[in-house]
Amino acid sequence: MTVPDKNRLSWRVPVAIAEVSEAGRHVHLDAPEPARHEIAALAGLRTLDSLTADFDVTHRGDGLRVRGVVRARVGQTCVVTLDPLDNTVEEAVDVSFSPSVSKSEADLALDLDPAAPEPVEPMRGGTLDLAAVAVEFVLLGLDPYPRKPGVAFEPVAVGDDTEEAPPHPFAGLAALQRNKSSSNR
DSSP: OOOOOTTTOOOOOEEEGGGSOTTOEEEEEEOOHHHHHHHHHHHTOSEEEEEEEEEEEEEETTEEEEEEEEEEEEEEEOTTTOOEEEEEEEEEEEEEEETTOOHHHHHHTOOSOTTSOOOOEEOBTTEEEHHHHHHHHHHHHSOSSOOOTTOOOOOOOOSOTTSOOOOOTTHHHHHHHHHHHHHTO
16 A cells, blocks of 8 residues: 655644544544645546545554545546546545554565455554545545546547558568569579
8 A cells, every 4th residue: 555645745634543442433534625636636636526534443453453435526537538527436445554564564565366465554653644544545446547428439440441551661672672683593
């Protein structure tokens, strides 16, 4: 999991391990307008009309587990028509964080088996930023090639199949070479 550059985002919702009771903690996030503008710029979106998250934060080992859902309403551009379109992003979140896991250990724990459990992510100083988690999952949920409904990419036809294929660009050289060979006999 790659958390967005925290230095580029002003929206932060830090939660320390000590702030989460044994029963857990429910957190509802609603990104303010200035933060949505920053996130839209980071993601290359036309607009980010809403970004909300509902997280249940519980203890897991020496760290925290975050489960919930992130929802967003995004303005994108159709890759076929270049028309503006609005999309909805809804991503489930289930990720664990631990202060005893380093970034290099988390990178080594990557498993190519899709059924394998997600590796535990590192957290610094016993605190994690729920806003960064929400932003990450919105970015993961974006359609990289958004299209308007019913629109498909149609390749441009270069020519009619009944037309004769143009000669190979080196056909003339090949003919000269054949003529030269036959005249040397």
